[in-house]
Amino acid sequence: MPSAEPAHRATRVFTVPLGSDFCDATVGFVLANCGDDPLGITRMTLLLPNNRAIKAMTEAFVRTVSPGLLLPKMVAIGDLALDEALGPILDPLSDDDVVWPVISPASRILLLADLVVKNRPTGQSVTAAESLRLARKLAEMIDELEIEQVDFERLKSLEAVAELPEHWLSAYGQISEIIPAYRTELANRKLLGPAERRNILLGRLEQRLRENPPSSPLIAAGITTSAIAVSNLLRRVARLPNGSVILPGVDLNMPEADWDALRPPKSEDGVSKPRRNAEVHPQFHLRLLLDRMAIARDEVATISSGAAPAMADSITDIFCVPERSTHWRELPPNRKKLAHVRLIEADDSAQEAKIIAVHIRQRLEHPGQRTALITPDREIAARVTSQLRRWGISVDDSAGKPLLQSPEGALFLGLANAVARRFAATDILEIAKHPLVRMKMDRLEWLNQARSLDARMRGPSVGVGIFAFADEIAKAADDALNLWWTDYSAQLSALDDGAKGGLVAALDALKTVADTLTDGQIWKGTAGRELARALAELGECNLSAIPMDDSSALPAIITELLSGAVVRPPYGGHPRVAIYGLLEARLQQADLVICAGLNETVWPQIAQPDPWLASAIRRHLGLATLDRNVGLSAHDLATALGAKDVVLTRARRDRGGPGVASRFLLRMRAYLGEALQQDATTPQLAALLDDAPKKLDFAPRPKPMPAAEQRRVRISVTDFDQLKSDPYSFYAKRVLRLRPMDPVDAEPDHKWRGILVHDILEKWFRDDKCAPEKLVARAEALLTNGALDPILRTLWQPRIADGLRWIAEQTQKLRDEDGRQLLIAEEKGSFELSGITITGRADRIDAAADGSLIIMDYKTGGSPKPKQINAGFALQLGLIGLMAERGAIKGVRGEALGFEYWSLGKDQKRGAFGYIAHATATKASDKKKAADEFVTFIAGQAEEALNMWILGEAPFTAKLHPEYSNYADYDHLMRLQEWDGRQSIAEADGA
16 A cells, blocks of 8 residues: 555545436536636546446536537546557656557467466366366456455465365466466566556556646546555545546445445455455445545545435445344334335246336337436347337447357357368358358349258258268259359368368468358458457467367367457447446436346356465455455446436346346345335236237137049058048148158158168168078168268167067078068059059068968057057058059069068067067957958048048048047147147137
């Protein structure tokens, strides 16, 4: 701490109380000190906390004074170019006075990441992305040490280190190696860290002001950080003859005992350590600042009296130290109220955003009044922005949004993801359909080709990598598509090749390909310029220090490198509506202030633990604990409560689950009780925006009635089960000819597995003459298909191989013992039934020793149950038998007496894969009679279905027999969820 000033020197420290606009009050103070000289304001200098404060103060001058007034010089003390902003005040007197420039944020993170990797304990590895995350937290810790001016030698000599657990000792050991190496490297480069450079500049400014006090007024306004260099400067400004310090929201009504309870006591080594829980108080950081300025609270004067005493007293009571809350019950009722505050609790975050939007829309009906939404939750801000568009109201979130969430950033990251995932079909299509991508083509023409590519990539992937799709696309016989794919895939190939050369080459390839695919559009606009700036900054760094052995790490590395880049909205939003984060809201005020997201972990946001310094070490060094952020959030809320009209909102649940009300809100409830006003009107208005009729008209079960000529369609033997159990699905499939599209890059499913097995068995019959030893070998060869996911291959290959081995053994056994001969496999046929053409494909037909036919159907899963067969909902096998008996299948003639399902599923009796289930519709003892009855029964069921739906006029009712319907492809088309199970409800409502 600097030496004490003489007692006779006056200080000029002021505060703007709650309920007054800080910027307007400061403007009034500035104008009052200018006197009658119209140019006097130009000789004034205002020290403000940041560039956002400069913008807010400028707007306040514009609101307050007449047009044409010149502004004072305004400088942000957080500016790393403070020496340039202050001009002559900090001009160096000699070359020795020149302050080294600051290291760029990207260079700093990369330097620290390199040191993290090099100083990792033996046997511990760290990925590139993890090293960047640790470097970012390490940079924050170094800034804290430098802001609090903690000597590193003191950090090294801490006695408390010996008591740390092993993992903290490991982290502490790395710090001991990293920080000296970091500072040595900065010295070699003649650079400084941001906090260190700011300390030097602020210290130099304090020295200049002490040695050569300026003749013109100097006012420090809105600066609340208690950093030592800042507090020393404010201490000096407060003691200048023409200097003033204006602080926001110093609570002059707070009881002296409570104020004293916030004082950080000094330990034996002279370091101030806050009492437990003191940092959560909204006045703690102001108390710490005044102490470091050597200013007593009774020396602080008020420059505005815009707040009602009852409001200020109530806010003081709500945020009092925990011990004093016991006095709430002794306070008179007329004190415990906030008449200007209303609370709204929404069911979910979507409803909360809608309610907020209605509040904003209502306030716009009052000319000249301003509305500010303050929230730490950027998702709420985005939801409100979207809701306001329904009225054509465009509002910008001044907190900005992460670069990687913008279209430009998302495309850049999407290209990296494509490389990491070896250009999966979904990634290729995602890039092709991105709104910025067109590659020197008309956008519509480009999208037409992208849609054609989409159609070719449906279903299980044909392989891994770009070239795996070439053959599939060539099959399309579409010259335009092939030419387009040649150009597009060439860019992806260049990206793939570049990513193999390390991080530097990967970033260069990403920039080149992104530029080519978008025809340079990716660098335009606010987000494009920010992306170009961030990449240019990275280009000046030593990226080779970040190892990237595998391109799969590229997305995580880029996410870390660009995580700090934020796209700030340009000017042009609504002039009377603003959306602020907590930092942006400081020093701002409005006629209506809406504080949204009052849930724990949102307001206050809980700071993440420091991975480098244990909590005990942080307390020993006097660094801020995790509670300091809670105190700052409390001060932000207390300041917002001082507005003329305040609405507090929270959601009982968000997309993460139920939410817990903020501790601040719980305090308000406990203090105000029933006096806390609830707004019930606005939620009702918000509900009317998307109001549904009170009586819900459920969608009826579809029962289409096509014309007679539309009904006469060709039917497959596999269609009958669908026609009888779910006529609507048959109607959509055969009459409307709607085919469901497979997902892009779909995982191989049971349908795919069935096709694979049938293909193997067909080739085994055709090419291998059913040699048992060749079936499993053929299966293993096909299962090496690159399209099959390695995990699925691991799970399926043993099951399929065991099942096929059983088929080979069973085929040989029946041939040797029963004299069965395999006649045909995978053979098509057709015949007419009641004048309708019936088509089918026989999986396999054997000839028994007596010449009769045995119809077989392969199943990769379970086989139909006897109940299903007897109910007439498994007609395929019997219809194939009827087709064979009528000679409609090439190479087959005879009487069908056997019907078997050969399943590759697990036989529960013997505990192995593979079993045979026989299909019969009766329990007749005579085999031939049973077979005749089965074929007759199946034919009768088929003719009945044809007469009802194909030749008759029966409606194609959706899910007619849901117990036998396992078809879901058309459930969405029939709007199943809107009527299934609700008919009884509709009938009850009608009654």
